[in-house]
Amino acid sequence: MARLFILLASLLCATAQAEDVYLTPAEFIQQALGSVPKPAVIWLDDSVKDDIDQIMARRYEKLRVKYWREQDQTVWIMDEIGKESPITVGIHIKNSQIQQVKVLIYRESRGDEVRHDFFTNQFIDTRLDNELQLDQHIDGITGATLSVRALTKLSRLALYLHNKVTQSK
Numbered sequence: 001m002a003r004l005f006i007l008l009a010s011l012l013c014a015t016a017q018a019e020d021v022y023l024t025p026a027e028f029i030q031q032a033l034g035s036v037p038k039p040a041v042i043w044l045d046d047s048v049k050d051d052i053d054q055i056m057a058r059r060y061e062k063l064r065v066k067y068w069r070e071q072d073q074t075v076w077i078m079d080e081i082g083k084e085s086p087i088t089v090g091i092h093i094k095n096s097q098i099q100q101v102k103v104l105i106y107r108e109s110r111g112d113e114v115r116h117d118f119f120t121n122q123f124i125d126t127r128l129d130n131e132l133q134l135d136q137h138i139d140g141i142t143g144a145t146l147s148v149r150a151l152t153k154l155s156r157l158a159l160y161l162h163n164k165v166t167q168s169k
Contacts, residue, residue, distance in 0.1 A: 020106045022115060025077045028090035028102055033070040041066050042165050055132055055156045056080075065161060072166060073099075076158040080150040082108045087150050091158040096166070098123045101155055111144035114151050123151075128159040 029036045041064045044052065052060040068075040073094040079086035085107035092100040101123040103115035113119060119141060127135045134156060140148045 018107070018109075020112065020115075021104070022106070023090070023102060023104045025088070025090065025104060028077070028092075028104055029068050029075050032075045032090070032092035032100060033068060033073060035070070037068050037070055039066045039068055040165070042161055048164065051132060051160060052157060055160060056153050067161065067165065069165065074158075074162045074165060076154075076161065077104070078154050078157065080154050082111055082147040082150045084108065087114075087147060089151055089154045091155060093158060093162040096127055096159065096163055098126045098155060098159065100124065101151060103151070108147060111141070111147035113141045113144050114147040119148075120151070123155050126155065126159070128156060128163065132156060132160060134159075 023031075026036055043064045044060075044062065049060060065076070065078070073092065076091045076093070077088065078091070079088050081087075086105075087103060087107065088105035090100075090102045090104050091098060101120045103112075103120070106112045106115055119139075122136070122138050123134075125136075126138075129135045134152065138148070138152055
């Protein structure tokens with residue numbers, strides 16, 4: 001009986017930690033930019049970190065963020081925790097508006113509806129307003145509230161960082 005319990009518990013843990021890869025980061029970059037350019041890095045100074053903390057609604061610990069750039073387009077591959085696990089998202093921006101948001105790797109046990117086009121297409125043509133909010137409303141998904149929040153935060157962050165790197169050069 002104890003062996004059966006241990007077997008069932010290990011199966012449940014393995015299922016809860018499942019990882020669904022829908023697209024690799026390199027594939028997303030290739031689709032967005034037509035090639036995979038050498039990555040660039042933006043270093044985060046204190047004023048930028050303060051804005052990012054506001055966007056993410058938590059302390060952002062990273063000192064730099066990697067991105068890919070081709071003229072006025074950038075691609076950002078970032079992670080944010082949904083409920084318990086990171087969601088890896090690719091965001092393509094051109095002319096300071098989102099061209100595409102794609103869930104690349106989903107690790108949560110529920111809420112994966114955010115990976116579907118019916119949800120991610122809401123982000124297309126979205127910009128960042130003066131209050132660091134998206135200029136369009138994003139409809140939520142019942143049962144996926146934390147995943148929706150994660151994608152919304154990452155979209156805001158990518159737009160903010162895009163504006164920083166394209167304005168400085």
